[in-house]
Amino acid sequence: MTLRLAGIDCFYGNVQVLRGISLEVAPGEVLCLLGRNGAGKTTLLKTMIGLIKPRAGCITLDGRELTRLPAYGFARLGIAYVPQGRRLFAELTVEENLTIGLMARGSGDEARERALALFPALRSRLTQISGTLSGGEQEMLAIARALCLEPKLLLLDEPTEGLMPSMIQAILAAVRELKSQGVAIVLVEQRVESALSVADRIAFLETGMLRAIVRPEAVHADPALVQHYVGVGPGRR
Amino acid sequence: MHTGTRRALLLHLAVLAGLFALQFVLPDYHHRNLARILVLASYAAGYNLLLGYTGLLSLGHAMLFAAGLYGAGLAVQLLGVNAASGFAIGVLSGLALAVAVGLVALRTSGVAFMIVTLMFSQAAFLTTLYFAAFTRGDEGFVLPEASRQYQIGSFFFDLSDPGTRYNFALLLFAACLMATFVLVRSPIGRVLVAIRENEQRTTMLGYHTFRYKLLALAASGAISGAAGAAYALLFSYVGSTFASIQYSILPLLWVLLGGVGTTLGPLIGTVLMFYLVDVISGYTSAYLLLVGVALVLLVLVFPKGILGTVRAKAAPWLP
Numbered sequence: 001m002t003l004r005l006a007g008i009d010c011f012y013g014n015v016q017v018l019r020g021i022s023l024e025v026a027p028g029e030v031l032c033l034l035g036r037n038g039a040g041k042t043t044l045l046k047t048m049i050g051l052i053k054p055r056a057g058c059i060t061l062d063g064r065e066l067t068r069l070p071a072y073g074f075a076r077l078g079i080a081y082v083p084q085g086r087r088l089f090a091e092l093t094v095e096e097n098l099t100i101g102l103m104a105r106g107s108g109d110e111a112r113e114r115a116l117a118l119f120p121a122l123r124s125r126l127t128q129i130s131g132t133l134s135g136g137e138q139e140m141l142a143i144a145r146a147l148c149l150e151p152k153l154l155l156l157d158e159p160t161e162g163l164m165p166s167m168i169q170a171i172l173a174a175v176r177e178l179k180s181q182g183v184a185i186v187l188v189e190q191r192v193e194s195a196l197s198v199a200d201r202i203a204f205l206e207t208g209m210l211r212a213i214v215r216p217e218a219v220h221a222d223p224a225l226v227q228h229y230v231g232v233g234p235g236r237r
Numbered sequence: 238m239h240t241g242t243r244r245a246l247l248l249h250l251a252v253l254a255g256l257f258a259l260q261f262v263l264p265d266y267h268h269r270n271l272a273r274i275l276v277l278a279s280y281a282a283g284y285n286l287l288l289g290y291t292g293l294l295s296l297g298h299a300m301l302f303a304a305g306l307y308g309a310g311l312a313v314q315l316l317g318v319n320a321a322s323g324f325a326i327g328v329l330s331g332l333a334l335a336v337a338v339g340l341v342a343l344r345t346s347g348v349a350f351m352i353v354t355l356m357f358s359q360a361a362f363l364t365t366l367y368f369a370a371f372t373r374g375d376e377g378f379v380l381p382e383a384s385r386q387y388q389i390g391s392f393f394f395d396l397s398d399p400g401t402r403y404n405f406a407l408l409l410f411a412a413c414l415m416a417t418f419v420l421v422r423s424p425i426g427r428v429l430v431a432i433r434e435n436e437q438r439t440t441m442l443g444y445h446t447f448r449y450k451l452l453a454l455a456a457s458g459a460i461s462g463a464a465g466a467a468y469a470l471l472f473s474y475v476g477s478t479f480a481s482i483q484y485s486i487l488p489l490l491w492v493l494l495g496g497v498g499t500t501l502g503p504l505i506g507t508v509l510m511f512y513l514v515d516v517i518s519g520y521t522s523a524y525l526l527l528v529g530v531a532l533v534l535l536v537l538v539f540p541k542g543i544l545g546t547v548r549a550k551a552a553p554w555l556p
Contacts, residue, residue: 049441075443083441089434092427100431103424104443129553149443 001062001152002026008057010047017043019208028182032195034230035205041188045155049081050074076105080151082142084158090131094122094141097130101148115144118174136167143174153184160191172198192226204229241554242422249418252501253411260403268399274511275406276467279413281503283460284488289498290421291453292433296351296485297358301458303480304330305465310475311371313384320387320396324466331462332455339454343447358485365477377476385473402471409467413460418500421556429453494535496544500556505543
């Protein structure tokens with residue numbers, strides 16, 4: 001399942017935040033979006049899930065036009081989004097959060113089991129109110145809930161933000177595992193080294209424009225790229 | 238069955254059994270009051286379904302209560318239908334009005350939703366005054382005694398009889414309470430809570446949230462309509478006061494006081510408010526001032542409403 005964006009322009013009111021973005025994500029590929037704050041990374045993810053409608057350009061999934069489809073339609077086609085800050089249903093239990101994910105696409109218990117196999121720490125927390133989980137567990141649950149949709153394309157917005165190192169490694173291991181299962185992943189990540197360790201391609205965004213798409217090796221070979229577009233050296237972890 | 242669910246179910250059944258038993262010990266005055274409270278608590282339960290479990294604050298629910306009240310009252314008065322048919326017409330009136338208003342009002346959210354529902358409700362209130370030839374406006378009308386008598390097979394019911402009235406009010410409340418309990422524990426109920434918690438997130442999971450909100454409003458409208466219809470039939474009076482803004486604010490207060498998003502909270506809030514007004518108005522004509530002070534103090538002690546605070550501190554299994 002290949003998602004393709006062509007010439008996407010997005011606006012907040014009169015302010016243009018995305019300018020002529022064209023890219024595609026193929027099955028089993030991890031595309032990492034890097035850029036400074038305000039570069040348009042989250043807006044691009046929200047456009048990919050249909051929450052923000054582009055003023056120009058089109059979005060297709062295996063050739064099917066999605067541009068004007070409502071947001072719930074994107075999810076039903078197998079595109080799942082894990083927003084920054086997790087956004088769990090804090091008053092529901094872990095189990096109920098997963099159930100809502102399962103019900104959305106009528107997924108069976110196998111989807112739930114696959115999600116829990118990826119994050120076994122959640123198994124002992126099923127009856128716990130999700131708002132009382134630790135930050136890392138909440139991130140795991142947010143991803144697990146998205147996996148209950150049995151996505152073909154997973155959009156992750158800063159999944160390691162504010163987590164301790166062991167949790168970051170667990171999240172990155174899950175990303176690698178999903179990639180090996182053929183899930184396409186678009187990852188927004190501030191930790192450049194983490195991004196480089198899982199990405200197949202890196203897309204640099206600057207003021208709403210896609211400046212370059214390169215392989216991780218190119219970033220290793222030319223650290224100035226990161227310095228220029230993100231404002232930090234590639235050594236940041 | 239999950240332990241928390243079993244415990245909650247037992248509590249609900251115990252409350253209903255307690256309410257049934259109370260009719261044998263209460264003096265006449267409180268007996269009549271409690272019958273009225275049970276009907277109003279049913280209305281509050283319908284309101285709570287929308288506010289407490291879906292996160293939609295309506296300022297126009299009086300129109301749904303009034304739809305049931307007038308639906309049943311006018312059908313009995315003008316068309317001469319029997320009490321059971323009148324009740325069914327009342328429920329359908331509440332349901333139909335909720336769906337019609339919802340199709341427009343649910344395109345808005347937050348403060349705009351409050352204002353749109355308030356405007357619809359004011360229009361409904363003015364309609365009851367405008368068609369005074371049928372509704373007798375402010376003055377209202379009393380249902381004829383004969384229309385409140387009903388025969389099913391060999392059973393004869395007289396809704397003006399205190400015992401019959403109490404048990405029908407209890408039956409209505411029990412149906413509303415258990416329907417709410419089952420709904421909020423069901424997968425649909427969990428989606429409604431998800432919408433309350435974060436509608437955008439629920440949309441991103443693939444839910445057409447508009448349909449779920451319309452479903453919640455329709456269920457709330459049917460319950461409010463049922464309460465209105467029961468009020469007309471059990472207490473025999475139909476008047477435009479029940480369509481006024483006061484009856485949109487009251488269920489909000491009852492629910493906030495009892496515990497928003499708790500199934501038993503509406504009953505507790507309604508009982509408390511009813512008796513606060515009843516007792517304090519016996520001492521002073523400035524009773525609303527004192528009721529206001531009492532409410533402020535109660536909210537300070539129970540910031541999430543009485544049952545909401547109890548749930549947060551001691552009983553997380555409460556639905």
